[in-house]
Amino acid sequence: MxxxxxxxxxxxxxxxxxxxxxxxxxxxxxxxxxxxxxxxxxxxxxxxxxxxxxxxxxxxxxxxxxxxxxxxxxxxxxxxxxxxxxxxxxxKSEIVHSGLRDPKIINPQEKTGKHLEPKDFLAMKDRDDVVVLDVRSNYEHSLGKFKNAITLDIENFRDFPAKINELAQYKDKKILTYCTGGIKCEKASALLLHEGFTDVYQLHGGIIKYGKEAGGQDFEGKCYVFDNRLSVDVNSVNPVVISTCFNCGKHTDKMINCANPECNEHFTQCEECGWQMDGCCSDACKQHPRKREYDGTGYYVKVPQPVNTAKKAKIKLAE
Structure with missing residues (x-):
């Protein structure tokens, strides 16, 4: 063990x-x-x-x-x-921030997409009457996603509800949603059902479980994870690298956080550019006085930032 x-x-x-x-x-x-x-x-x-x-x-x-x-x-x-x-x-108010807080509309304990085990997801995903939908953020699906999956231009999961109209063309299809571990799909699939999609499924256990039980077949690239590993391998059947270095464009599957804590951007950067740029996404960040020391991993303990009172007030009003 x-x-x-x-x-x-x-x-x-x-x-x-x-x-x-x-x-x-x-x-x-x-x-x-x-x-x-x-x-x-x-x-x-x-x-x-x-x-x-x-x-x-x-x-x-x-x-x-x-x-x-x-x-x-x-x-x-x-x-x-x-x-x-x-x-x-x-x-917090939600276990995954979606802005969907009305349990009368969205309640995963009562109504959500049909759960598909990895082997069943694998069997269904390439059918003509199926659309595979990635409900994760840009930085996540840029690192890795299922082959031919639909991705959305979202910075955070709370942006997902605003993108529903872009999916209207798929209402006559079976929608197979997926995310890292399954949690986002619970609310994403529930919202799709609420918006009139009738045949909605979700990958039970997400990409991580799919990698363990289905060998990760046809998941291209790596899976972003929210710990100091930043990414993990999923596909042991037909792996490929789809992400490219933010700085030079060379294929790489290494995901880091910018060494400038005021930027802290998630991005892919090859090993060579990592050392040349000192773990930064730009020359401006490289010269920033608060730049953290780059050790090759691109993972940093969170540094407390000054409270942005204007942003905080805006969020409170939106709530």
Whole structure:
């Protein structure tokens, strides 16, 4: 058994006093020596945690013993070391930010797309009456996506609802949605059904589970993940590299964050340009006085930024 594991999971299940649950859950995770990032909301949990195999097993067993979380499908990766540096558990309004907060309209616990196991997704995805839809953000699908999948020009998942009209031409097709671990598809497929799409499916367990159970066949490139690995291999059947270096255009599957913390852009950069640009996307970022030291990984512990009060006020008004 591997010394360390990284667990990816989510669960839509009502949590009473979720804010207090988040505080208690943080203490529990720290007691196990886990690191990671967990979002807690009234509607459920969304997490990636990492630690030694024994602690991860205890964590999974404990959550499964709670009837609210008994159905969690943990995606388990064996890793060389912990995939995070710190442990964060935060209470938020949603476990994945979509802006779709009215449970009378969108409630994954009541109505969502039909779940397809990886082998069934593989069998269906190339049929003439099927459209495969990537519901992830630009930086994610630019690194890797299913062959012939429809992608949307979105910076964040909260932009997805505004793109529904662009999909109207596919209303007579079977829509197969997919994302990293399945969580975004729960709300994306529910919204598609609400908007009049009648035959909607979602890849159960997302790209990560598909890689483990279907060999990742026809997933081109790498899968972006939200920890210090930044990307993982998925396809062991017919892998290809589709992403290109932001600076020189050469094919590369290395994803980094810009070393300038005020930019922090997600982008692909080849090894050579990484060292030439010192982990930055531009010369301006390379000369920035707050530029972080580049160690070849392109992953950095988040540096607190000054509060943008104008942006914060705008978001509050939108809510």
């Amino acid at each position: 591997a010394k360390y594991n990284t667990l990816l999971y989510y669960c839509y299940s009502a949590i009473a006093d979720a804010e207090q649950f988040a505080a208690d859950h943080l203490k529990f995770c720290k007691s196990l020596g886990l690191v990671g990032r967990i979002i807690v909301a009234d509607e459920g949990l969304n997490g990636t945690v990492s630690g030694n195999s024994e602690s991860c097993k205890t964590y999974m067993d404990t959550l499964h013993a709670d009837e609210r979380f008994a159905a969690i499908d943990f995606k388990v990766d064996e890793v060389d070391g912990p995939s995070f540096i710190k442990m964060h558990v935060r209470y």
